[in-house]
Amino acid sequence: MHIVDRRLNPSGKNLANRQRFMRRAKAQIRKAVHESSGSRSIRDADEGGEVVLPAQGVHEPSFHRSATGGIRDHLLPGNKEYIAGDTIPRPQGGGGGGGSEGSPDGEGEDDFRFALSRDEFIDLFLEDLELPDLAKRKVVNAEAVSWHRAGYSVSGSPANLALNRTVRNSLSRRIALRRPKPEELEDLRARIAALADDPEKAEDRQRLEEELERKLRRTGLIPYIDPIDVRYKRFDALPKPVAQAVMFCLMDVSGSMTEHMKDLAKRFYVLLYIFLKRRYKNVDVVFIRHTHQAQEVDEDTFFNSPETGGTVVSTALEEMQRVVEERYNPDAWNIYAAQASDGDNTASDNDKAASLLTDVILPVCQYYAYLEVGRDSEHFPPGFIRRDSDLWQTYSAIIKAGAPMAMRKVGHRRDIYPVFRELFAKKTGAEAVPA
Amino acid sequence: MSSTLIRNDGLLFEGADWEFSTIQRCHDAIEAIGVGEMGLCVYPNQIEVIGTEQMLDAYSSIGMPLFYKHWSFGKHFARNEALYRAGMQGLAYEIVINSNPCISYIMEENTAVMQTLVIAHAAFGHNHFFKNNYLFKQWTDADGILDYLEFARDYVMQCEERYGEAAVERLLDSAHALMNQGVHRYPRRRATDLRMEEKRERERRIHDEQVFNDLWRTVPGKGNARPDPTIEERRRALLQLPQENLLYFLEKTAPRLAPWQRELLRIVRMIAQYFYPQSQTKVMNEGCATYCHYRIMNRLHETGQINDGAMVEFLRSHTNVVFQPDFKDPRYSGLNPYAIGFAMMQDIERICTAPTAEDEQWFPDIAGNRDPMATLRECWANYRDESFVLQYLSPRLIRQFGLFHVVDDANEPHLRVEAIHDERGYRKIRKALAKQYDIAWTAADIQVVDVDLIGDRKLILHHRALNRILLDEKDARMVLQHLADLWGYDVLMKEIDPGTDAVLKEHSASPRAGIVQGDSP
Numbered sequence: 036m037h038i039v040d041r042r043l044n045p046s047g048k049n050l051a052n053r054q055r056f057m058r059r060a061k062a063q064i065r066k067a068v069h070e071s072s073g074s075r076s077i078r079d080a081d082e083g084g085e086v087v088l089p090a091q092g093v094h095e096p097s098f099h100r101s102a103t104g105g106i107r108d109h110l111l112p113g114n115k116e117y118i119a120g121d122t123i124p125r126p127q128g129g130g131g132g133g134g135s136e137g138s139p140d141g142e143g144e145d146d147f148r149f150a151l152s153r154d155e156f157i158d159l160f161l162e163d164l165e166l167p168d169l170a171k172r173k174v175v176n177a178e179a180v181s182w183h184r185a186g187y188s189v190s191g192s193p194a195n196l197a198l199n200r201t202v203r204n205s206l207s208r209r210i211a212l213r214r215p216k217p218e219e220l221e222d223l224r225a226r227i228a229a230l231a232d233d234p235e236k237a238e239d240r241q242r243l244e245e246e247l248e249r250k251l252r253r254t255g256l257i258p259y260i261d262p263i264d265v266r267y268k269r270f271d272a273l274p275k276p277v278a279q280a281v282m283f284c285l286m287d288v289s290g291s292m293t294e295h296m297k298d299l300a301k302r303f304y305v306l307l308y309i310f311l312k313r314r315y316k317n318v319d320v321v322f323i324r325h326t327h328q329a330q331e332v333d334e335d336t337f338f339n340s341p342e343t344g345g346t347v348v349s350t351a352l353e354e355m356q357r358v359v360e361e362r363y364n365p366d367a368w369n370i371y372a373a374q375a376s377d378g379d380n381t382a383s384d385n386d387k388a389a390s391l392l393t394d395v396i397l398p399v400c401q402y403y404a405y406l407e408v409g410r411d412s413e414h415f416p417p418g419f420i421r422r423d424s425d426l427w428q429t430y431s432a433i434i435k436a437g438a439p440m441a442m443r444k445v446g447h448r449r450d451i452y453p454v455f456r457e458l459f460a461k462k463t464g465a466e467a468v469p470a
Numbered sequence: 471m472s473s474t475l476i477r478n479d480g481l482l483f484e485g486a487d488w489e490f491s492t493i494q495r496c497h498d499a500i501e502a503i504g505v506g507e508m509g510l511c512v513y514p515n516q517i518e519v520i521g522t523e524q525m526l527d528a529y530s531s532i533g534m535p536l537f538y539k540h541w542s543f544g545k546h547f548a549r550n551e552a553l554y555r556a557g558m559q560g561l562a563y564e565i566v567i568n569s570n571p572c573i574s575y576i577m578e579e580n581t582a583v584m585q586t587l588v589i590a591h592a593a594f595g596h597n598h599f600f601k602n603n604y605l606f607k608q609w610t611d612a613d614g615i616l617d618y619l620e621f622a623r624d625y626v627m628q629c630e631e632r633y634g635e636a637a638v639e640r641l642l643d644s645a646h647a648l649m650n651q652g653v654h655r656y657p658r659r660r661a662t663d664l665r666m667e668e669k670r671e672r673e674r675r676i677h678d679e680q681v682f683n684d685l686w687r688t689v690p691g692k693g694n695a696r697p698d699p700t701i702e703e704r705r706r707a708l709l710q711l712p713q714e715n716l717l718y719f720l721e722k723t724a725p726r727l728a729p730w731q732r733e734l735l736r737i738v739r740m741i742a743q744y745f746y747p748q749s750q751t752k753v754m755n756e757g758c759a760t761y762c763h764y765r766i767m768n769r770l771h772e773t774g775q776i777n778d779g780a781m782v783e784f785l786r787s788h789t790n791v792v793f794q795p796d797f798k799d800p801r802y803s804g805l806n807p808y809a810i811g812f813a814m815m816q817d818i819e820r821i822c823t824a825p826t827a828e829d830e831q832w833f834p835d836i837a838g839n840r841d842p843m844a845t846l847r848e849c850w851a852n853y854r855d856e857s858f859v860l861q862y863l864s865p866r867l868i869r870q871f872g873l874f875h876v877v878d879d880a881n882e883p884h885l886r887v888e889a890i891h892d893e894r895g896y897r898k899i900r901k902a903l904a905k906q907y908d909i910a911w912t913a914a915d916i917q918v919v920d921v922d923l924i925g926d927r928k929l930i931l932h933h934r935a936l937n938r939i940l941l942d943e944k945d946a947r948m949v950l951q952h953l954a955d956l957w958g959y960d961v962l963m964k965e966i967d968p969g970t971d972a973v974l975k976e977h978s979a980s981p982r983a984g985i986v987q988g989d990s991p
Contacts (some may be wrong), residue, residue: 036497036593037571038490040520042578049527049547055639056544093545096948098914098933098941105939107878110903112805113796113875114890122884123876149548150555209792 057155060093064151068159157313182270191267204264214257215250223247279317280369280401282308283358285351287376288342289326296408300375301338302451303406307373310459315369321358325351327381331358348380348426349388356395365399372396373404378424385429392430397438404458405430405442482775485754486581497593503769504594504762508843512597513572514613517589520575525562526550528575533565536619536628538737540642542748566592568600568748570612583780587787590766595759602851603754605747608657615744622737629730641731644952645717645738651916652717652742655909695800705923712917712932716953717742719918720899724956725927726986735956750909753855757811761846764788764812794871814858817867818846828865855907863903865896875902880938914941916963927959934968941965946977954979958986 057064067087117123151159223243230240284304286297290444311318322337323329326344329351355372363370380388397403407427423431430442443454483492497515520528530547531537563584567573574592576585600606611618617824623742630638632944645652648764667891672713686785695696706712714815717739721732748755767788771781796810818836820830822845836845849858868891875888889895889902905911915934931953932942946963954961 036501036515036517038493040490040605041518041520041524041575044524047938048524049530049544051539052530052541052544052545053547055541056548057537059541059639060545063771093541094948095542095545095643096945096952097650098648098916098946098949100914100939101942104880106933106937107879107939108888108902109876109878109904110805110873110899110906111797111876112794112871112873113798114872115796117874117887117890119887119889119895121887123887125878125883125885149552198637271933305877 056093061159063093068151068156124227157309181273183273185269185271186265188269189266191269195268195270197268198265199259200266201264204266205260208261208264209257209259212255212257214259215254220247220250220254223250247327279319279367280311280315280371281319281321281363282311282337283321283323283355283370283372284337285323285325285355285372285374285376286337287326287346287348287351287379288324288337289341289346289379291346291379292408296375296377297338299408299445299448299451300406302448303375303404303445303455304373306452306455307371307404310455311371319353319363319368323351323354325354325360329354345381346376346379347384348374348376349384349391350395352388352391356391359399370400370403371402372400373406375406375408376426378407378426379411380425380429385425388426389429389433392440393433393436393438397433397440400439403438403440405440406454407442407444409444409446480774481777482586482770483780484777485489486583488582488585491587492582493519493585496582496953497589499770500586500590500594500766503766504598507769508762508765509847510594510598510762513570513596513601515589515593515597516571516573517593518573518575519578521578522554525565525575525577526554529562530566533567534619535567535616536623538623538642538964539630540646541639542646546810553718564588564592566596568596568606568610568612568744569615572597572600581783582775583783584787586770586776586780587763587767587784590763591759595762595767596755598762599751599755599758599850602847603747603751603854604852605751605854609747610744617689622741625733625737629734633730634719640955641734642738644956645735647949647952648716648720648956649738649742650913651748651759652715652739654715654718654743655746673732678836692885706920709921709923711921712919714915714917715739716916716918716931720953720956723921724957724986725923727956747854750856750907753807753811753814753907754850754853754858755811756808757815758846758850760788760808760812761815776937784892796872810859814862815846815869817864818842818862821864826866833862856904856909859907860904862902863900865891868896868899873899873903875899911936927957929953929957929959929961931961931963933963933965935965935974936968938967938974940975943977947979950977950979951982954981955986957981 187200223246227240227243227247230236230243233240282304284300286292286300288297308318308320320334321334322334324332324337324342325346325348326342327347327350328344331354332340351374359365359370392403405426407424427442427444430440434440434442441458443458445451445454482495482852497517505512526547530543530545537543559838563577563580565575567575572593574589574597576588576592580588583742600610600612606612626642635979709723710719717735720727721735721739724732727735767776767781767784770776771778776784792806792809792812794806819842821833821837822839825833829837841961849862851860872891874890875895877886877888879886889898891899900971915936917932917934918929919932920930950961950963960978960980962976962978965977966972966975967974
């Protein structure tokens with residue numbers, strides 16, 4: 036008998052099959068991933084996890100007999116009450132005669148659930164998207180410097196001596212200056228020694244000794260390695276780009292924002308958060324809600340606690356300005372902001388909001404997205420011209436001036452993802468003009 | 471881990487921990503009982519210790535150690551993994567492969583008792599059954615299976631390189647859909663060798679000479695009024711029609727498949743054929759293995775090689791395995807093959823050693839023959855589930871399980887109890903239960919009946935709907951589509967009532983572009 040310990044065998048033997056399966060079910064998995072994003076909180080939205088696929092998509096069919104109809108025999112254990120000839124009312128639903136036999140492959144037609152890893156999840160989530168190429172590349176401090184090889188230099192520390200390069204230079208110089216090789220000298224010495232006892236060849240010997248003398252002198256004059264040969268590996272310090280971002284979620288929570296609208300906004304924020312997380316190691320999220328006054332709150336309060344009051348957008352922008360000044364130095368942070376609102380604003384505030392946005396907020400932001408959430412039931416008959424909201428009009432004017440800003444309207448949750456994709460699709464949209 | 475390798479108290483191990491020497495000791499002790507006392511005849515054993523992920527791996531490739539790559543295995547892996555992680559499904563303690571040497575996978579998490587049980591169950595019980603049962607002998611090649619799987623894996627990989635993953639995947643999808651219809655159910659005629667051929671020819675000539683009568687030559691001919699009907703039959707015979715092995719038929723006859731595609735069909739077919747005996751011997755195979763481990767563990771305990779604690783642990787998992795809930799129990803999910811199999815094996819042992827008057831009447835040939843092991847070995851070698859139940863299910867067991875037979879006719883308003891465990895019912899129940907294990911009754915009977923290779927090449931299949939049970943329509947359409955893709959022309963399936971030959975239903979499918987290319991032969 037042999038005992039083989041297979042535990043140390045490389046794991047992941049089934050990875051190839053898994054990838055094939057993922058590819059096969061890609062469309063469905065993608066859909067499942069997008070649906071599942073709604074039910075997660077912002078911060079753990081990118082943790083990967085279980086998704087549920089409808090069974091028929093990855094179904095493997097086979098010829099088998101159907102579960103109903105015809106004449107069937109059932110053999111059941113545990114008879115305590117029946118005798119031959121008894122009749123039993125047909126059980127409703129489920130297999131006949133209590134012999135629920137399940138489907139032939141033993142799997143049933145349930146939905147197919149399985150777990151995605153974090154990377155698989157995110158990959159599917161953010162396929163083909165790209166941040167507008169605005170990332171800041173400023174050095175935060177001296178520690179954030181990385182060293183890269185950058186050719187050779189003639190000076191440096193001995194530790195960085197580039198041996199190959201140095202010897203190569205030395206070799207070519209020695210060849211060019213015709214420095215005698217050690218073998219040549221050896222050869223000469225041997226010939227002189229051979230002639231040493233022969234007085235008749237004294238002349239020859241004399242000549243050879245002179246030649247040797249000359250060559251030795253030359254060897255002495257031309258060094259094996261000259262300082263001009265020496266090369267050192269050169270390193271350049273490259274400042275590391277800023278690898279942190281902060282995301283401001285601004286939302287109008289006044290009475291006119293319904294739960295439905297908040298849900299839409301949340302979905303958008305989730306997407307944005309995941310997306311930023313992909314690009315930056317550190318992503319901070321700041322939640323600012325506003326009515327006629329604004330306030331920084333935590334996530335839970337942001338989405339769930341009701342608030343009443345008027346709507347003054349500029350308060351939120353002011354709050355954001357305060358937070359930025361306090362904690363997020365624009366030189367060190369990539370700042371993204373997403374504002375969600377139903378478009379209402381106190382008429383007198385529009386100008387103030389516009390100027391705040393253009394003069395204060397946009398200059399420090401990488402990207403500013405405005406999402407106007409509408410009611411799902413808002414349908415307008417064709418030909419009916421819908422009046423744009425106050426904010427929409429205000430922001431349109433700003434965008435026309437070429438600010439790094441984008442805005443979209445969303446009425447239904449199914450629109451969220453397309454709109455998000457539209458905003459971040461690989462080609463930067465016309466509205467999102469790079470700064 | 472125990473520090474002493476050889477214990478002086480005769481115990482194989484103590485406590486839950488084990489090491490490789492423990493496994494070796496257990497194996498040797500079990501071998502002494504299994505081969506020495508019970509007369510088992512087994513392939514050499516190879517025991518492989520694996521972890522959880524590897525067990526999941528093995529699950530998804532139908533237990534085989536190496537397999538070609540296909541998305542469906544990834545699907546099974548993902549599913550099992552999710553179930554396992556969620557705690558909804560435990561993993562098997564072992565997997566055993568019908569190969570020579572016989573490979574048993576045992577899990578590293580098992581306790582020492584479980585490892586002993588698993589070795590007794592798989593490495594001796596199943597192993598003996600694989601080596602001796604006539605179905606396995608007839609249909610599987612234990613010596614060659616691992617090499618064949620390796621060939622299959624490499625061949626599929628080469629095809630993927632040459633023809634692209636997508637093309638191979640499509641073909642395998644279609645082949646997998648037909649896998650259940652990819653087995654020969656009856657041994658085929660072997661190709662005759664020259665000597666046989668000569669002998670037959672000689673006999674034929676002698677026969678011709680004996681019946682020769684010159685008068686026949688003078689009988690006026692009928693003329694060529696109508697075509698010879700034998701041409702039609704000849705054509706069908708050449709195509710080996712009717713043919714129930716659809717994959718074989720496609721491999722040999724499909725007009726537009728490339729050679730590599732035929733080879734892939736063959737691979738799927740060979741693997742299906744390899745697993746064909748397993749589906750027909752579930753009760754016997756598990757019964758044999760369970761009986762062996764039960765007997766061996768008891769002997770180990772009797773001879774003081776395992777202690778009482780280990781025995782209790784063993785009995786606990788043993789009773790879980792052979793538990794048969796009643797039909798009203800919420801845990802009921804069909805008859806447990808372990809329970810039936812084990813009970814029948816024990817019953818045979820009882821009939822051999824302590825028969826009752828009833829047994830004498832029902833089993834005159836084995837009752838009281840005092841040699842249960844020889845009787846059992848003979849059963850294990852020469853029966854499959856259907857014939858085994860038909861032969862050996864005793865009235866006593868029918869009473870013990872309280873088996874009853876219910877007939878569910880869709881045309882009747884009620885279900886009818888046909889037979890129960892009484893004098894009039896024993897034989898009916900035995901017959902009905904045997905039928906449940908008969909693959910001819912449980913699997914759909916689908917055959918290629920005709921194809922007009924000269925005309926439109928439409929493939930015609932019949933499903934003989936036993937008991938008027940039709941095919942599951944949604945799946946049938948999908949599979950038929952796969953079949954049409956492989957065949958390359960239209961396919962028509964008729965579902966036929968075998969009693970009246972009436973057509974109950976028809977499905978048809980036309981090929982989609984993709985599998986067969988324009989490069990037809």
